[in-house]
Amino acid sequence: MTVHFHIHYFTHPGQELALCGNTPTKGAGYLETATAMHHRGDGHWELELELEPGSSFTYHYLVREVDKVIRFEWGRPHSIDLPVDVTMIRVNDYWQPEPESPLMASSAFSDSLLTVPDAGQTITYEGGHLILKVNALQVRKHLMLGLSGDTNLLGNWDPKLAIPLSPGDYPEWGISLDTATLPPVFHYKFVLLDRSTMQVVAWEWGEPRELHLYSNLPHTMQVDAGLTSHCQDAPWRGAGLAIPVFSLRSQQSWGCGDFGDLLHLIDWAVETNQQLIQLLPINDTTYTGTWEDSYPYNAISVHALHPLYLAPAQLPPLKDTVKAVAIEEEGQRLNELTELDYEAAWRLKKAYIETLVAQEKESILLSDEYQTFYQDHQDWLDPYAAYAYLRDSQPSPCPLTWGPYSQGTVSIIATLCDPSQPWHDRIELYRIVQYLLHVQLKQVRDYAHTCGVILKGDIPIGVNRYGVEAWHQPELFDTTVQLGAPPDSFSLTGQNWGFPSYNWARMAEDDYRWWKRRFTHLAQYMDAYRIDHILGFFRIWEIPDHAVRGLLGQFNPAMPYSPEELEAMGCQDSDDLTIARFSLDTLKSLFGASIDRAMAYVKKGKGGLYELKTASNTQQKIKALLNKQPADTDLQEGLYSLCEEVLFLRDAKQPNLLHPRINGMSSYRFNALPTEQQTVYHHLHDVFYYRRHNDFWKEQALTKLTPLVQATRMLACGEDLGMIPDCVPEVMNQLQLLSLEIQRMPKHMGARFENLNAIPYLSVCTTSTHDLSPLRAWWTEDPEATAHYYRQMLWKPGVTPIECTPEIARDILAQHLASPAMWVIIPWQDWMAMEPLLRNPDPAAERINQPSNPRHYWRYRMHLSLETLMEATPLNTTLRELIQRSGR
Numbered sequence: 001m002t003v004h005f006h007i008h009y010f011t012h013p014g015q016e017l018a019l020c021g022n023t024p025t026k027g028a029g030y031l032e033t034a035t036a037m038h039h040r041g042d043g044h045w046e047l048e049l050e051l052e053p054g055s056s057f058t059y060h061y062l063v064r065e066v067d068k069v070i071r072f073e074w075g076r077p078h079s080i081d082l083p084v085d086v087t088m089i090r091v092n093d094y095w096q097p098e099p100e101s102p103l104m105a106s107s108a109f110s111d112s113l114l115t116v117p118d119a120g121q122t123i124t125y126e127g128g129h130l131i132l133k134v135n136a137l138q139v140r141k142h143l144m145l146g147l148s149g150d151t152n153l154l155g156n157w158d159p160k161l162a163i164p165l166s167p168g169d170y171p172e173w174g175i176s177l178d179t180a181t182l183p184p185v186f187h188y189k190f191v192l193l194d195r196s197t198m199q200v201v202a203w204e205w206g207e208p209r210e211l212h213l214y215s216n217l218p219h220t221m222q223v224d225a226g227l228t229s230h231c232q233d234a235p236w237r238g239a240g241l242a243i244p245v246f247s248l249r250s251q252q253s254w255g256c257g258d259f260g261d262l263l264h265l266i267d268w269a270v271e272t273n274q275q276l277i278q279l280l281p282i283n284d285t286t287y288t289g290t291w292e293d294s295y296p297y298n299a300i301s302v303h304a305l306h307p308l309y310l311a312p313a314q315l316p317p318l319k320d321t322v323k324a325v326a327i328e329e330e331g332q333r334l335n336e337l338t339e340l341d342y343e344a345a346w347r348l349k350k351a352y353i354e355t356l357v358a359q360e361k362e363s364i365l366l367s368d369e370y371q372t373f374y375q376d377h378q379d380w381l382d383p384y385a386a387y388a389y390l391r392d393s394q395p396s397p398c399p400l401t402w403g404p405y406s407q408g409t410v411s412i413i414a415t416l417c418d419p420s421q422p423w424h425d426r427i428e429l430y431r432i433v434q435y436l437l438h439v440q441l442k443q444v445r446d447y448a449h450t451c452g453v454i455l456k457g458d459i460p461i462g463v464n465r466y467g468v469e470a471w472h473q474p475e476l477f478d479t480t481v482q483l484g485a486p487p488d489s490f491s492l493t494g495q496n497w498g499f500p501s502y503n504w505a506r507m508a509e510d511d512y513r514w515w516k517r518r519f520t521h522l523a524q525y526m527d528a529y530r531i532d533h534i535l536g537f538f539r540i541w542e543i544p545d546h547a548v549r550g551l552l553g554q555f556n557p558a559m560p561y562s563p564e565e566l567e568a569m570g571c572q573d574s575d576d577l578t579i580a581r582f583s584l585d586t587l588k589s590l591f592g593a594s595i596d597r598a599m600a601y602v603k604k605g606k607g608g609l610y611e612l613k614t615a616s617n618t619q620q621k622i623k624a625l626l627n628k629q630p631a632d633t634d635l636q637e638g639l640y641s642l643c644e645e646v647l648f649l650r651d652a653k654q655p656n657l658l659h660p661r662i663n664g665m666s667s668y669r670f671n672a673l674p675t676e677q678q679t680v681y682h683h684l685h686d687v688f689y690y691r692r693h694n695d696f697w698k699e700q701a702l703t704k705l706t707p708l709v710q711a712t713r714m715l716a717c718g719e720d721l722g723m724i725p726d727c728v729p730e731v732m733n734q735l736q737l738l739s740l741e742i743q744r745m746p747k748h749m750g751a752r753f754e755n756l757n758a759i760p761y762l763s764v765c766t767t768s769t770h771d772l773s774p775l776r777a778w779w780t781e782d783p784e785a786t787a788h789y790y791r792q793m794l795w796k797p798g799v800t801p802i803e804c805t806p807e808i809a810r811d812i813l814a815q816h817l818a819s820p821a822m823w824v825i826i827p828w829q830d831w832m833a834m835e836p837l838l839r840n841p842d843p844a845a846e847r848i849n850q851p852s853n854p855r856h857y858w859r860y861r862m863h864l865s866l867e868t869l870m871e872a873t874p875l876n877t878t879l880r881e882l883i884q885r886s887g888r
Helices: 107-113 259-271 321-335 342-366 368-393 410-416 424-450 468-472 504-508 513-522 563-568 584-599 619-627 633-643 675-690 694-709 728-734 775-779 783-792 806-817 828-832 866-870 873-885
Strands: 002-008 015-021 038-041 044-050 055-065 068-072 078-082 088-093 129-135 143-149 172-178 185-194 200-203 209-212 220-228 238-242 276-278 454-459 481-485 528-531 540-544 554-556 602-604 610-612 648-650 658-660 715-718 739-742 763-766 823-827
Touching: 015 044, 078 088, 078 220, 107 424, 107 454, 107 715, 143 172, 143 200, 238 828, 259 276, 259 424, 259 866, 259 873, 276 528, 276 823, 321 342, 342 368, 342 424, 368 410, 368 424, 368 468, 424 454, 454 513, 454 715, 504 513, 513 694, 584 602, 584 633, 610 633, 619 633, 658 675, 694 728, 715 739, 775 806, 775 828, 806 823, 806 828, 806 873, 823 828, 866 873
Parallel strands: 002 088, 088 220, 129 220, 238 276, 238 823, 276 454, 454 528, 528 715, 739 763, 763 823
Antiparallel strands: 002 044, 015 055, 038 044, 055 068, 055 078, 129 172, 143 185, 185 200, 185 209, 481 540, 540 554, 602 610, 648 658
């Protein structure tokens, strides 16, 4: 069979177009052996191939220059069937560039949101036919693509006679037309048809397309493929909810939400016309076995799922009826609690898991499904199982205390996972639990797809410094510093998360494979993700290990000042300003009547000023000293502040270079400077943090984020809150990353509240996050700010109500839904705020996290069961109609 390929594409001098196919003689997918095409002039490239009838041929085009590939097509390969009754096929292709809205090709849309019920149809390839194949990324589920033209077959432009195309694999639509019924030249347009009425609802813009038939003989076939529909529709906009898995409550829960509860939540999302469920991280955080493990961002593994989320209702019943009854009774007791009792819930789930695995182990291990799972995931599963065994069997969970096992080398892991070891039952238990969790979460994702709903995951910026990854791959981390965030609206002294930093140079050596594996692993379960603290990919805030608070951190990477630069900028004595010194007046201001206690930790220093004594000259030393004494928070915080009385910090790697201390202008040390030196310092501080690094940090972010975003087909979102460099919006737009927009956290200088009408389309708009107070609690925090919001943002007259009434909540939610943002994702608590009979009586109980408290107990749970929620007809009707009216 002869196949003649033609494509119109302009290249630069010295470049050529090549075709790479799936057959051994036509590249077999290897770019180096792609077949060069012949240029016939004016951008027309052709190639004639002899292919085997009765098969299919997939291929793509590429641009080569001096044997180097410099450009690829975007998206899936082209594909044609090769029928046995055809001797000649003429293929007219179109180069596939990246679409204007590549997000619409993400798995969120292709696998769920825009998947039509009859997708995946195959077109019949046969002689004497014309095959048209067109890509259309934004065809809603209630619509379909059609064809109208100036021939009898195509209805002679009568919209009532337009013929429908068949949906193939998203986003392709196709049709096979008998060439005997078509003239040699005809004109046509694609249209959008309403599925229920088959009426045309939109024509594609532009002049009609013109098509030339090369033959209508029965043994020939023509394929015009790679076309792009120009049917315009309003930009796709959706709505969803945000809630942690642990916060879910159903009649089957055991005091903590589980993956089975997500199935009920999906049903509620469908009932209320929501298309997305956003979750907090779901990875295993088990380290101490106490409530401190409730912190979902402190994962011990970036792959393992949390065993607490295993859903017993979806597993075989326990055969030991005595244990089964006792476990069920304790589960129901915990389920009646208003908050999560993490330790009790974890004890119960562990007891259940031990019993279940002992009962089902043999059949699971012998199953083909388990064997496939183990083979596919062994690279992370064995290190995790070995780590978990040591964590649970050693006196301390900290790997630094594990002696010969203190580093998880390949040989150590192989030894620990050897089937001949007496503890191998424990290794198998950890693997089996992960298999069961994997199966359950995949079922949730598949069910969500059938319902037109997607799950959005969360990729934390950090990992536990004593977790699996740091134990198994220590070369990827820097444990001499702690990750955190500079001062922001969450904390005036910055945040110290305690995570190790990353060895970015080492990670770059294999093109960030470790990060890519995180993303591809999550893609098994999610169709969208939120990159936690995306600013860390531009530059990350590293806090020295001797510090407790975040003010003494510095950005990495950065371009610190040299002493010569500082001198040229007019700064005097920069070296002296790296040492914490303070006056007696400063001590009096900080400690007041407690100054006598503070004096025990300081000594006289240079120039009549005071310095901290050697035994207490770091925050960690102070913490250790005061931990031995009765609690005195004011004294401790005051001494921490003395450590921060510097205006410059030495670079961690090049001590001769200096970073201005973040917000140094708020220090007593700054106020003691001469006026002209204050002006100099203010200038060099602002240059450093807001102008000096913009291009540098942009390059850093693009280098890291580009391969990560391209590693999966998930919809990518970024949490870009905090101290935002000017280069961030540009990078996020370039990579098509959705920003996070919160009305009460405006990104425009001087604005009190964000104008929701002006936020970008490529964004997620929300009323709150897990780190903020939900709507009703926020309403009472600052009456002056609330009054301003009531008058200026809601345009309400009169006295501001003391509480956020259901009517006010509904107005706020409607305002958010009306925004141009692609997604409006509302915390579940805020959806509830508009229903007077169902909302929580205590607004303060709805907050999930307090970022200013590094030891916060994450224990929020829904106050209603999901079963009750499904029966809440007034609420569900109101919510559904509110979303529908917004066009989402």
